[in-house]
Amino acid sequence: MRAKLNATKTRAALRNSARISLQMLLILLLMGVGLWLLGWMWPVVWPLVIGLLLATLTWPMTRFLRKRRWPPALAASVVTILFLVGSAGILALIAVPVASQSGELVDGVVDGIQQLRQWASGPPLNIGDDQISSALDTAVARIQDSIGNILNAAVTGVGAVANGLITAVLALFLMFFFLKDGPRFLPWLSRQLPGRLASDVPAVAERCWHTLSSFVKSQAFVGLLDGVFIGLGLWIVGVPLVLPLAVLTFVAAFVPIVGALFAGVVAVLIALVSNGLTDALIVLAIIIAVQQLEGNVFQPMLQSRSLGLHAGVVLLAVTLGGSLTGITGSLLAVPVAAMIAVVWGYIREQLSDPVEEPEAVRDELP
Known part of the structure; x- marks a missing residue:
């Protein structure tokens, strides 16, 4: 039995x-089917994501104007124009000082190359001019042999730039429409859905919107910390173009991994050609220290508080996103993880049993 x-x-x-x-x-x-559809629709989804992130960044100003009884279209137009002007101002803030000191930078590059050759010709390398000339001839020959690949890469690069411009324009228009018609989206969505979905989906969408807003604000604050501390270090060392480099560091903080690497390389190169090897090494140490603090301390702490995620989850999400889809995955990993947590939290709330109130408390309620 x-x-x-x-x-x-x-x-x-x-x-x-x-x-x-x-x-x-x-x-x-x-x-798998959902990911395949997402990849197939990515040319449309990517501008939508960028426009949504930009809308969360510019929505506070739009909300301020709308509370002052500005028409939605006028408020969205003004904020969009101000965003364009601000972006152009940031580019000018970077480009104008660089252009004004381009002569000094070119002379510094030439001097740096001469110093590098002199250092290579001495011990312990003892590389002579004939060896350098032979290496240059070999490099030129290889470039000539691979000219077809270079042209293909150039065409691919031009296509990538064109796609980037199209994505930026679409994202800008989508940002305008999000700012203009955003508050009407949830009531419209509620009317289109049947049954309980009419209340559940808008509630989850509103929570996800607040989560995205918190992500953008925390990322902007992290970029501000990077720009201030690295700019202060460059100013102490005496590196030129401190303000453009600080602004570049702030803007690059919105692009994980590659942005910080690019801004750091630019700062080290300018320190090398203008101040010499010692100051360049000092600048490299400053940038590594600040970025280590930002990546392992400030960013996980700020995002864990604003997004409701543990710092370890933030680090693991960025690592997983970068390993799966590269830079795009690193950029979207944290907000996607936060929205998954929002959806799971809402489902857990709906599935949990209501807490029984004591009889005495129920009797006292009106």
Whole structure:
């Protein structure tokens, strides 16, 4: 009798395991189909994501104007124009000082190359001019042999720039429409959905909007910290173009990994050609220290507080996103993880049993 009971339990456990495994396979299949559709629609989804992030960044100013009884279209237009003017001002703030000191930078580059050649010709390398000339001839020959690949890469680069411009224009228009018609979207969505979805989906969408807003604000604050501390270090060392480099560091903070690397390389190169190797090494040490603090301390702490995620989850999300889809994955990993947490939290709230109130408390309620 006991053996038959154990066999029955075993068969029931196997049936449950098979059913759960089948459900997991179906979920993975649906996720695969969803990712395939996302990749197929990516030329449309990517401008939509950028426009949404820009809208969360500029919405506070739009909300301020709308509370002052500005028409929605006028408020969105003014904020969009101010955003364009501010972006152009940032570019000018970077480009004008660089252009004004371009002569000094070119002379510094030439001097740096001469110093590098003199250092290479001495011990311990003892590289002579004939060896350098031979290496240059070899490099020129290789470039000539691979001229076709270079042209293909150039055409690909031009296409990437054109796609980037199209994406930027689409994102800007989408930002304008989000700012103009954003508050009307949730009521419209509620009217389109049946049953309980009419209240659940808008509630989750509103929470996700606040999560995205918190992400953009925390990222801007982290970029401000990077720009201030690195700019202060450059000013102490005496590197030229401190203000453009600080602004470049702030802007680059919105592009994970590559942005910080690019801004750091530019700062080190300018320190090398203008101040020499010692100051360049000092600047490199400053940038590494600030970026380590930013990446491992400030950013996880700020994003964990504003997004409701643990600092370890933030680090793991960025690592996973970067390993899966590169820079784009690193950029979107944290907000996606935060929105997943929002959706899961809402589902947990809806599935949890309501807390029973004591009889005495219920009697006292009106």
